[in-house]
Amino acid sequence: MRRGNYWHWPGYVIIKVKGRRLERFINAAAHAGVVLRHVERLTADMLVTRVSAAGFRRLRRLAGRQEWRMTILKRVGLPFFLHKLARRKALIAGGLLALAIIYVLSSMVWFVEVKGALTVPGERLLAVAAQHGLYPGAWKRAFSSGEVERELLLTFDNLSWAYVETRGTLAVIHVAEKVFPDPELTLPGDIVALYDGMIVEIFVLRGIPVVAKGDTVRAGEVLISGLLPPQHPLHAEKIAKGEPPYLRAEGVVRALVWHEGRAEAALTERSEEPTGRRHRQIRLTVGSRDFFLGGTPEFTDYKQKVKRWQPSLGRFTLPLVLSITWSEEIKLHRQPVDEQTAYRLAEAAAWEQVQARLQPGAELQCPPKIEVERLSVGDIEVLQVKIMVEAIENIRSFQPHVTAAAAGADYYRPALGSLTGKMPIPGP
Amino acid sequence: MPEAGAWHRMLEKLSGALELPQDVVLDLSRVILVGRLQLQVENHKGVIEFSPSRIRIATAHGEVIVTGTRLFISAIYEHEVLVSGQIDGLQLL
Numbered sequence: 001m002r003r004g005n006y007w008h009w010p011g012y013v014i015i016k017v018k019g020r021r022l023e024r025f026i027n028a029a030a031h032a033g034v035v036l037r038h039v040e041r042l043t044a045d046m047l048v049t050r051v052s053a054a055g056f057r058r059l060r061r062l063a064g065r066q067e068w069r070m071t072i073l074k075r076v077g078l079p080f081f082l083h084k085l086a087r088r089k090a091l092i093a094g095g096l097l098a099l100a101i102i103y104v105l106s107s108m109v110w111f112v113e114v115k116g117a118l119t120v121p122g123e124r125l126l127a128v129a130a131q132h133g134l135y136p137g138a139w140k141r142a143f144s145s146g147e148v149e150r151e152l153l154l155t156f157d158n159l160s161w162a163y164v165e166t167r168g169t170l171a172v173i174h175v176a177e178k179v180f181p182d183p184e185l186t187l188p189g190d191i192v193a194l195y196d197g198m199i200v201e202i203f204v205l206r207g208i209p210v211v212a213k214g215d216t217v218r219a220g221e222v223l224i225s226g227l228l229p230p231q232h233p234l235h236a237e238k239i240a241k242g243e244p245p246y247l248r249a250e251g252v253v254r255a256l257v258w259h260e261g262r263a264e265a266a267l268t269e270r271s272e273e274p275t276g277r278r279h280r281q282i283r284l285t286v287g288s289r290d291f292f293l294g295g296t297p298e299f300t301d302y303k304q305k306v307k308r309w310q311p312s313l314g315r316f317t318l319p320l321v322l323s324i325t326w327s328e329e330i331k332l333h334r335q336p337v338d339e340q341t342a343y344r345l346a347e348a349a350a351w352e353q354v355q356a357r358l359q360p361g362a363e364l365q366c367p368p369k370i371e372v373e374r375l376s377v378g379d380i381e382v383l384q385v386k387i388m389v390e391a392i393e394n395i396r397s398f399q400p401h402v403t404a405a406a407a408g409a410d411y412y413r414p415a416l417g418s419l420t421g422k423m424p425i426p427g428p
Numbered sequence: 429m430p431e432a433g434a435w436h437r438m439l440e441k442l443s444g445a446l447e448l449p450q451d452v453v454l455d456l457s458r459v460i461l462v463g464r465l466q467l468q469v470e471n472h473k474g475v476i477e478f479s480p481s482r483i484r485i486a487t488a489h490g491e492v493i494v495t496g497t498r499l500f501i502s503a504i505y506e507h508e509v510l511v512s513g514q515i516d517g518l519q520l521l
Binding site for chain 1: 474475476477478479480500501502503504505506509
């Protein structure tokens with residue numbers, strides 16, 4: 001069925017038909033294949049109907065031969081609208097100009113953003129991109145994303161990936177930076193003892209061992225040296241390559257060590273309670289003389305608060321000091337603490353100290369030795385707990401010959417391959 | 429016309445035997461009434477009378493007469509006519 005709001009696009013006309021025997025007009029139109037829609041009989045000699053623009057032209061030929069007069073009441077649809085529009089040239093020109101402006105403006109890059117840059121300054125990336133045609137105000141066709149990406153990678157050594165994405169008038173430069181190994185992990189150096197102890201086992205991965213099983217060492221003493229002696233075969237090899245005769249020593253040195261933890265807990269608990277009695281004393285010092293207002297407090301136990309003013313004239317301070325002392329009487333309470341509670345507290349604190357010193361994988365050699373002693377600190381009695389353990393553990397501690405910062409960036413870079421330094425790599 | 433009548437009966441029998449739609453074989457008109465709002469006549473032979481209260485449509489075997497108020501022809505094609513408005517009566521002559 002050909003119904004509905006079908007013919008707005010091709011366009012139609014609303015016509016008025018006047019004449020006699022209008023039924024014959026309707027039949028003639030239907031017979032001629034012209035579709036009439038919404039035919040309304042207004043009077044005996046007049047009807048109103050809608051017909052397509054093409055149908056109307058055929059009806060006119062049909063009506064010309066008979067006595068029917070057709071008048072167009074209204075033209076509806078796109079072709080008529082366009083026809084009307086065609087007469088308004090300024091409007092069309094304005095519309096076209098607006099479209100052209102939108103097209104031109106959307107063919108340019110207006111915003112450039114950088115994403116993913118952590119250490120490389122975004123401004124430097126933008127500057128390089130601008131040199132190769134990508135800047136706010138540039139034509140999208142005037143630069144090549146591939147070229148900008150390539151130049152960014154060539155200019156900045158610490159970029160591993162670059163991608164220029166254009167979304168409308170926004171260009172986003174995505175970059176990913178290279179992750180360099182921690183320079184401290186590549187520096188040459190020695191393995192030194194972390195604690196005093198007796199070597200039980202030494203396993204050298206790299207470097208020259210300087211101690212042997214059974215030796216007693218002190219904390220800080222070199223255990224495995226990273227310095228190659230002249231008689232060592234690698235020494236000559238390194239020198240021949242133009243490298244310093246150093247290694248990064250590595251290994252495991254297990255030693256019998258002793259740790260001690262010591263902590264105290266009070267056997268009396270002190271608490272203060274204000275009695276509510278207060279005292280104020282004002283003291284004026286002029287030169288070397290003191291003038292008091294109010295005597296000294298007659299309290300046994302009290303807390304004091306002092307406030308002091310010294311007037312000055314610009315940079316000169318006057319020899320005049322005013323100070324006020326507030327005293328508040330307190331009552332001291334002493335309460336004995338259960339010895340077991342005090343022991344528990346002191347033991348826990350002492351253990352914490354021992355455990356902080358033990359290395360991962362430490363093996364305790366015998367039950368810990370615990371010593372308990374009652375001590376007097378001032379007028380308070382305390383319980384002291386001393387814990388001593390004997391353990392076998394790895395006492396290796398790496399000590400670089402020089403720090404990465406002192407060595408400089410170039411020290412470790414050649415070891416990574418073909419990197420050539422254009423951009424400095426930030427120090428650790 | 430006895431010849432035409434015989435021809436018609438023969439066609440009727442044939443369409444019955446072959447189970448063909450009779451409106452197609454016998455050139456009959458099809459009248460569809462949608463509530464009291466719309467009437468569709470297929471295979472019409474033209475509009476005989478057209479006023480807002482009465483529309484007469486010719487068919488091969490007579491007339492379809494529609495009465496009502498504010499009647500109008502919503503569309504007319506060569507073989508189909510659609511009448512809309514408030515339909516009060518329908519008569520087949």
